[in-house]
Amino acid sequence: xxxxxxxxxxxxxxxxxxxxxxxxxxxxxxxxxxxxxxxxxxxxxxxxxxxxxxxxxxxxxxxxxxxxxxxxxxxxxxxxxxxxxxxxxxxxxxxxxxxxxxxxxxxxxxxxxxxxxxxxxxxxxxxxxxxxxxxxxxxxxxxxxxxxxxxxxxxxxxxxxxxxxxxxxxxxxxxxxxxxxxxxxxxxxxxxxxxxxxxxxxxxxxxxxxxxxxxxxxxxxxxxxxxxxxxxxxxxxxxxxxxxxxxxxxxxxxxxxxxxxxxxxxxxxxxxxxxxxxxxxxxxxxxxxxxxxxxxxxxxxxxxxxxxxxxxxxxxxxxxxxxxxxxxxxxxxxxxxxxxxxx
Amino acid sequence: xxxxxxxxxxxxxxxxxxxxxxxxxxxxxxxxxxxxxxxxxxxxxxxxxxxxxxxxxxxxxxxxxxxxxxxxxxxxxxxxxxxxxxxxxxxxxxxxxxxxxxxxxxxxxxxxxxxxxxxxxxxxxxxxxxxxxxxxxxxxxxxxxxxxxxxxxxxxxxxxxxxxxxxxxxxxxxxxxxxxxxxxxxxxxxxxxxxxxxxxxxxxxxxxxxxxxxxxxxxxxxxxxxxxxxxxxxxxxxxxxxxxxxxxxxxxxxxxxxxxxxxxxxxxxxxxxxxxxxxxxxxxxxxxxxxxxxxxxxxxxxxxxxxxxxxxxxxxxxxxxxxxxxxxxxxxxx
Numbered sequence: 001x002x003x004x005x006x007x008x009x010x011x012x013x014x015x016x017x018x019x020x021x022x023x024x025x026x027x028x029x030x031x032x033x034x035x036x037x038x039x040x041x042x043x044x045x046x047x048x049x050x051x052x053x054x055x056x057x058x059x060x061x062x063x064x065x066x067x068x069x070x071x072x073x074x075x076x077x078x079x080x081x082x083x084x085x086x087x088x089x090x091x092x093x094x095x096x097x098x099x100x101x102x103x104x105x106x107x108x109x110x111x112x113x114x115x116x117x118x119x120x121x122x123x124x125x126x127x128x129x130x131x132x133x134x135x136x137x138x139x140x141x142x143x144x145x146x147x148x149x150x151x152x153x154x155x156x157x158x159x160x161x162x163x164x165x166x167x168x169x170x171x172x173x174x175x176x177x178x179x180x181x182x183x184x185x186x187x188x189x190x191x192x193x194x195x196x197x198x199x200x201x202x203x204x205x206x207x208x209x210x211x212x213x214x215x216x217x218x219x220x221x222x223x224x225x226x227x228x229x230x231x232x233x234x235x236x237x238x239x240x241x242x243x244x245x246x247x248x249x250x251x252x253x254x255x256x257x258x259x260x261x262x263x264x265x266x267x268x269x270x271x272x273x274x275x276x277x278x279x280x281x282x283x284x285x286x287x288x289x290x291x292x293x294x295x296x297x298x299x300x301x302x303x304x305x306x307x308x309x310x311x312x313x314x315x316x317x318x319x320x321x322x323x324x325x326x327x328x329x330x331x332x333x334x335x336x337x338x339x340x341x342x343x
Numbered sequence: 344x345x346x347x348x349x350x351x352x353x354x355x356x357x358x359x360x361x362x363x364x365x366x367x368x369x370x371x372x373x374x375x376x377x378x379x380x381x382x383x384x385x386x387x388x389x390x391x392x393x394x395x396x397x398x399x400x401x402x403x404x405x406x407x408x409x410x411x412x413x414x415x416x417x418x419x420x421x422x423x424x425x426x427x428x429x430x431x432x433x434x435x436x437x438x439x440x441x442x443x444x445x446x447x448x449x450x451x452x453x454x455x456x457x458x459x460x461x462x463x464x465x466x467x468x469x470x471x472x473x474x475x476x477x478x479x480x481x482x483x484x485x486x487x488x489x490x491x492x493x494x495x496x497x498x499x500x501x502x503x504x505x506x507x508x509x510x511x512x513x514x515x516x517x518x519x520x521x522x523x524x525x526x527x528x529x530x531x532x533x534x535x536x537x538x539x540x541x542x543x544x545x546x547x548x549x550x551x552x553x554x555x556x557x558x559x560x561x562x563x564x565x566x567x568x569x570x571x572x573x574x575x576x577x578x579x580x581x582x583x584x585x586x587x588x589x590x591x592x593x594x595x596x597x598x599x600x601x602x603x604x605x606x607x608x609x610x611x612x613x614x615x616x617x618x619x620x621x622x623x624x625x626x627x628x629x630x631x632x633x634x635x636x637x638x639x640x641x642x643x644x645x646x647x648x649x650x651x652x653x654x655x656x657x658x659x660x661x662x663x664x665x666x667x668x669x670x671x672x673x674x675x676x677x
Contacts, residue, residue: 040486066486077475077509084479087464088414090486111469112476119455120465121448122670156671180673
């Protein structure tokens with residue numbers, strides 16, 4: 001390792017600061033740029049423009065265009081450049097403007113990044129991070145609102161995370177960067193402005209570990225990204241009726257935290273999966289199957305329920321758009337019916 | 344190409360030992376692929392393979408001035424590139440035989456043959472897959488202040504992929520040390536390049552990216568070596584990428600499924616009469632680099648390496664069945 005690849009350690013300070021989800025991601029990237037000279041940011045309009053969602057904001061002023069690189073509008077090529085750079089000694093964080101545009105780069109993500117280590121028998125590594133703003137709720141309709149986590153979660157060789165809080169947005173991004181293999185980080189667009197306490201300095205949030213956001217004994221809800229917050233709101237309402245819901249924030253789609261989910265279902269006997277991706281063949285199918293195959297199956301007191309995205313593209317009309325993905329009221333209704341034995 | 348006298352560039356530019364080694368590698372590629380084909384016929388190799396017999400000058404001459412620090416990205420027709428860059432044929436045969444001692448520990452096979460230690464980042468099963476990856480490798484060199492260059496091999500078929508446009512454009516705007524080497528063997532599987540490509544020469548497309556583009560006789564070792572000499576010097580000097588088109592021909596079909604319904608026997612025989620190895624060998628003898636006996640000795644060395652390589656592969660152990668998920672992630676590679 002030469003002088004240029006020395007990593008400077010930044011000690012965690014033990015302090016926290018209030019930040020938005022977007023600020024927390026930016027803080028992670030700034031820390032990464034400071035501590036490791038091989039880190040580069042790449043993406044469309046991430047420089048002076050600051051990124052489509054202002055996540056990179058002023059990083060170009062602080063780190064310059066060699067480390068905060070605007071790419072042409074070339075998703076396939078740009079992702080491929082990031083893969084080639086990762087293969088040879090850089091640690092790129094590649095931002096897609098919208099996760100939908102990753103469809104243009106599937107070749108490089110799925111055929112190359114995910115498989116190179118395996119195809120080459122462990123003789124190569126691709127430590128690349130793909131950041132993907134995802135999800136609906138912005139009125140951007142069918143090609144700017146999708147949730148592809150199940151697509152990428154289906155590919156061995158990739159890791160897929162979905163932070164739901166500012167703290168995890170920072171910690172999971174730093175964990176993704178520390179990971180020697182490709183990691184996809186889905187950032188929910190509606191969460192960018194959400195504020196929360198975030199530890200200052202360097203830390204990582206482990207990939208593959210779910211978080212229990214609320215404990216309860218009646219129903220388990222496994223939710224991801226913005227659905228965690230909707231599930232927590234529903235759980236608060238149901239608590240007023242005496243129904244205690246346990247809310248698990250999945251955080252990581254691949255690898256998935258089987259142990260936490262199984263333990264919760266064994267406790268509550270009831271499972272509701274809530275996710276924004278299309279319901280059929282989505283993340284909820286995997287969670288349902290892992291429960292059906294596990295010892296938790298014998299503890300089930302009701303059929304497993306799934307709330308996912310509609311079997312349709314995300315529509316433009318705001319009422320239709322809301323109807324296309326699970327809302328707080330939907331979660332509340334299904335969880336209540338589960339708790340009352342009406343399913 | 345301007346020739347100052349009637350001595351070819353390669354003879355003037357390279358030492359006799361380098362030229363002898365180049366001839367050995369060309370023979371080695373030919374004999375390796377014939378050996379692989381024979382092993383396939385005998386059922387020792389399964390799957391498929393894409394042979395580059397007839398294209399040996401392109402592979403070896405392109406890699407003449409590359410060091411192990413320089414990178415290449417290769418293609419599905421990549422055996423020649425791998426050998427030209429310095430791989431050991433024993434470990435290549437072992438890979439084709441699916442053995443643990445192969446370059447990819449039996450996980451990659453012909454289509455993913457690689458040798459990262461000699462700078463070969465791998466063959467690729469996706470046409471055009473290596474184009475942006477090569478640009479990324481060149482970006483690393485530039486960012487880390489290293490002077491290594493990346494050669495990106497691709498075929499005439501890949502020149503019509505979107506990845507070609509995106510990769511060449513980015514290499515040009517960032518002035519990256521990458522040389523795009525198109526091995527135009529006239530057919531993308533069965534589809535003629537003349538039908539599939541809107542410009543007469545693929546190198547003409549370089550103009551769209553403000554980079555030099557040159558078309559050379561890819562079966563002329565010296566012509567390829569000279570074109571690469573210029574392009575590599577430009578890349579190392581930080582002046583940016585180049586596109587070199589090597590016109591060549593594959594004697595065999597696209598892959599093992601090819602019934603050769605799209606080209607004539609006459610055409611194939613015509614190209615076989617322009618064997619790049621015989622041509623280079625005659626050139627070395629004509630210019631006194633080797634005598635006939637010396638050339639025979641070079642070929643015999645290559646034959647022996649291939650025979651030894653097959654034996655090494657046969658004697659090597661297969662991967663353990665329980666290791667099917669090994670190498671998916673770093674922790675499983677330990």
